[in-house]
Amino acid sequence: MQDKKILEVNHLSKKFGNNEILKDINGTVKSGEVICVIGPSGAGKSTFLRCLNLLEKPTAGEVKFEGTDLTNVDEKQLINLRERMGMVFQSFNLFPNMTVIENLKLAPIRVKHMKDDEAQKVAMHLLDRVGLAEKANAYPSSLSGGQQQRVAIARALAMNPEVMLFDEPTSALDPEMVGEVLEVMNELAKEGMTMVVVTHEMGFAKEVADEVWFMADGYILERNKPVELFDNPQNERAKDFIGKIIQNV
Amino acid sequence: MKKNFKAIIQIILMAAAMFALTVVSTNHVSAADTSLQRVKQRGELIMVTSPDYPPYEFQVNKHGKDQIVGMDIDVAKKVAKDLHVKLVIKSMNFDSLLVAIQTGKADMAIGGINPTAARRQSVDFSKIYYTGGQSFLINSSDVNKYKSVKNLKGAKIGAQTGTLQYGLAKKRIPNASVKGMDKSTDLVLALKTHKIDALGIEKPSAEAYVKNDPSLKMIPSGYSLNKNETGAAIAFKKGSTSLVNAVNKSIDQIKAKDLTSQYLADAGKYMKVNTVNTSMFHYWKYFAKGVEYTILISIVSTFFGVLIGVVLALMRFSKQKWLRGLAISYTEFIRGTPLMVQVLFVYFGIGVVVNIPALISGMIAVSLNSGAYVAEIIRGGINSVAKGQTEAAESLGLSKGDLMRFVILPQAFKNIWPALGNEFISLIKESSIVSIIGVTDLIYQLNIVRADTYRGVMPIFVAMLLYFIMTFALTRVLNHFEGKMKHAG
Numbered sequence: 001m002q003d004k005k006i007l008e009v010n011h012l013s014k015k016f017g018n019n020e021i022l023k024d025i026n027g028t029v030k031s032g033e034v035i036c037v038i039g040p041s042g043a044g045k046s047t048f049l050r051c052l053n054l055l056e057k058p059t060a061g062e063v064k065f066e067g068t069d070l071t072n073v074d075e076k077q078l079i080n081l082r083e084r085m086g087m088v089f090q091s092f093n094l095f096p097n098m099t100v101i102e103n104l105k106l107a108p109i110r111v112k113h114m115k116d117d118e119a120q121k122v123a124m125h126l127l128d129r130v131g132l133a134e135k136a137n138a139y140p141s142s143l144s145g146g147q148q149q150r151v152a153i154a155r156a157l158a159m160n161p162e163v164m165l166f167d168e169p170t171s172a173l174d175p176e177m178v179g180e181v182l183e184v185m186n187e188l189a190k191e192g193m194t195m196v197v198v199t200h201e202m203g204f205a206k207e208v209a210d211e212v213w214f215m216a217d218g219y220i221l222e223r224n225k226p227v228e229l230f231d232n233p234q235n236e237r238a239k240d241f242i243g244k245i246i247q248n249v
Numbered sequence: 250m251k252k253n254f255k256a257i258i259q260i261i262l263m264a265a266a267m268f269a270l271t272v273v274s275t276n277h278v279s280a281a282d283t284s285l286q287r288v289k290q291r292g293e294l295i296m297v298t299s300p301d302y303p304p305y306e307f308q309v310n311k312h313g314k315d316q317i318v319g320m321d322i323d324v325a326k327k328v329a330k331d332l333h334v335k336l337v338i339k340s341m342n343f344d345s346l347l348v349a350i351q352t353g354k355a356d357m358a359i360g361g362i363n364p365t366a367a368r369r370q371s372v373d374f375s376k377i378y379y380t381g382g383q384s385f386l387i388n389s390s391d392v393n394k395y396k397s398v399k400n401l402k403g404a405k406i407g408a409q410t411g412t413l414q415y416g417l418a419k420k421r422i423p424n425a426s427v428k429g430m431d432k433s434t435d436l437v438l439a440l441k442t443h444k445i446d447a448l449g450i451e452k453p454s455a456e457a458y459v460k461n462d463p464s465l466k467m468i469p470s471g472y473s474l475n476k477n478e479t480g481a482a483i484a485f486k487k488g489s490t491s492l493v494n495a496v497n498k499s500i501d502q503i504k505a506k507d508l509t510s511q512y513l514a515d516a517g518k519y520m521k522v523n524t525v526n527t528s529m530f531h532y533w534k535y536f537a538k539g540v541e542y543t544i545l546i547s548i549v550s551t552f553f554g555v556l557i558g559v560v561l562a563l564m565r566f567s568k569q570k571w572l573r574g575l576a577i578s579y580t581e582f583i584r585g586t587p588l589m590v591q592v593l594f595v596y597f598g599i600g601v602v603v604n605i606p607a608l609i610s611g612m613i614a615v616s617l618n619s620g621a622y623v624a625e626i627i628r629g630g631i632n633s634v635a636k637g638q639t640e641a642a643e644s645l646g647l648s649k650g651d652l653m654r655f656v657i658l659p660q661a662f663k664n665i666w667p668a669l670g671n672e673f674i675s676l677i678k679e680s681s682i683v684s685i686i687g688v689t690d691l692i693y694q695l696n697i698v699r700a701d702t703y704r705g706v707m708p709i710f711v712a713m714l715l716y717f718i719m720t721f722a723l724t725r726v727l728n729h730f731e732g733k734m735k736h737a738g
């Protein structure tokens with residue numbers, strides 16, 4: 001079971017006009033694996049992540065989710081498959097017109113056709129898990145950044161996804177709030193959630209990642225166990241980049 | 250006497266004529282004149298008039314009921330009686346009278362209309378039933394200064410724009426500077442406030458003013474004029490010979506018995522009754538009716554405006570190119586043409602195909618107009634919602650419809666609430682334009698009261714106050730909701 005491929009990317013390329021951001025990306029994410037993606041700004045990390053649930057349509061190549069090529073399905077099927085992949089954004093993207101609990105319940109009710117009381121139960125359970133049960137009826141604008149991001153994680157989990165995609169979930173946060181979000185992600189990883197995380201939090205990567213992928217120039221230039229890649233990078237670009245982030249810390 | 254067409258009316262006329270042509274050409278032009286036959290079959294003679302011109306036609310409150318009375322109305326009544334049919338009176342702006350008969354909204358137009366050569370080209374006229382003659386109104390304080398027309402040399406003279414009086418003052422009073430205005434009530438006010446020295450006006454009208462206002466005096470014009478161009482006649486759609494001939498028989502009798510003298514005397518009686526109490530409070534029912542219609546039009550048009558606006562805005566975001574194109578063309582066209590033209594077009598233009606009552610026409614035009622503006626506001630609101638919201642909703646598997654309904658539109662409406670509020674407020678104000686097709690909104694009623702009381706300023710002030718109360722109340726309501734929405738996130 002541990003070997004089941006959740007995501008498989010083959011020769012993925014993405015152009016914006018004539019600007020080829022992703023050139024030839026290949027990779028596999030197995031069930032229960034945690035992959036961290038690092039790389040310089042503008043390398044195409046966000047674009048890659050968004051290609052995984054087809055928020056961005058690849059120009060060429062395959063993105064297989066549990067064996068189904070997402071680039072080849074119609075809108076309806078895509079929506080069905082998407083609900084099984086959770087996504088967490090750098091800027092939280094909570095719905096400001098709804099309370100926290102409403103944010104969590106919307107998709108289960110509208111997409112999964114869950115009954116209101118059932119959705120309520122699921123949502124409260126998840127809020128409890130991220131430590132925010134008492135904020136259920138608050139509006140997002142009254143929460144701190146760290147709290148908002150934890151709600152966003154809970155909202156994605158409410159759909160009971162098979163894989164979670166994180167795009168720099170802590171980089172918009174004040175430093176003192178980074179810990180509380182990483183802690184939630186850490187627990188999630190330990191419970192066996194399959195995760196693809198774009199992050200520059202080396203400590204987190206070292207602790208939970210099975211593999212770190214270094215991305216630059218439209219390719220994955222190096223992939224390895226976190227300790228190996230951070231302490232002894234082979235690729236020149238990777239060396240350079242890791243040197244810089246260690247300096248910044 | 251009164252105005253010629255304005256350019257705008259001519260545009261509408263052309264559009265209406267085009268409509269009429271397409272309709273008529275499919276039915277083949279029938280040369281037979283059925284004008285009289287139709288009136289008799291219907292049992293009703295429909296006339297249009299502009300009841301703001303005492304003593305020809307004006308509105309009074311008789312036994313608690315609004316009525317249009319005056320010499321012209323008595324003439325029309327006699328005509329209807331001779332034809333053994335019922336008289337139905339429709340009222341609208343003077344500008345619109347001839348368009349109304351050309352587009353079949355009425356059988357005849359009466360309203361002190363001069364059968365000028367230019368007008369004879371577009372409509373048929375009856376024989377002249379009354380020749381009033383020309384005069385000038387002056388302030389009583391000036392009686393010694395302006396003893397006769399000769400003294401008016403070099404004076405400032407006012408007259409209704411586009412009227413005979415206007416042209417005559419220009420041509421025949423040496424060195425006079427002639428100032429044109431739209432409404433005779435405005436002109437009288439200009440005279441009383443000494444913005445003009447004299448006012449060129451029909452004799453019966455002048456007499457009516459002098460009778461009711463001791464601060465005014467009349468001097469005869471002394472013009473020698475061609476009777477054909479100064480008399481009043483009834484206008485008909487071109488080709489209504491049978492109806493014109495029948496009406497002329499009544500006019501022959503009117504002239505033989507000099508009935509117009511009697512009619513004028515009767516009109517004068519109404520005016521006496523009518524001007525005893527010119528306090529605005531006495532006219533509260535007029536204003537109340539105006540407010541009622543203005544509010545009715547505003548509410549209905551706001552509702553349909555928002556409905557149309559939402560549909561158009563969603564069309565702008567459609568995947569179908571033609572839907573987007575349609576929405577863009579509609580919005581651009583509506584925003585590129587004046588509401589006044591749209592109101593006239595719906596009433597007269599569309600009216601050629603289906604006869605829509607004035608009130609409904611007004612509501613349709615204002616709704617269609619508002620819809621275009623609301624659509625632009627909503628579109629801006631949808632664009633103002635952060636892109637991340639769409640991505641978050643899509644990543645959760647929400648459908649496009651749910652995305653709009655639960656995520657985008659609620660946020661968009663919150664963002665655009667102030668802009669929408671402004672649109673609703675300007676709708677209340679701009680709906681006033683429907684008065685030109687005779688919808689009894691506040692502006693229309695205001696003009697009736699002004700013509701009725703010979704008081705120029707006070708009714709305007711009351712109407713201004715009423716408009717302000719309406720818009721202010723709406724502002725408070727909108728602010729209340731804005732506050733509520735702020736609270737929610």
Ligand SMILES: Nc1ncnc2c1ncn2[C@@H]1O[C@H](COP(=O)(O)OP(=O)(O)OP(=O)(O)O)[C@@H](O)[C@H]1O
Pocket residue numbers: 016021039040041042043044045046047048
């Ligand atoms: N919708 C788009 N249209 C055109 N260009 C785009 C679009 N989205 C991204 N790009 C370009 O693609 C490149 C990669 O963007 P991307 O956001 O994937 O980089 P990133 O690795 O996530 O960088 P960062 O670390 O700054 O988030 C950038 O140069 C960006 O300008």
Ligand SMILES: [Mg+2]
Pocket residue numbers: 045046047167168
């Ligand atoms: Mg990025």
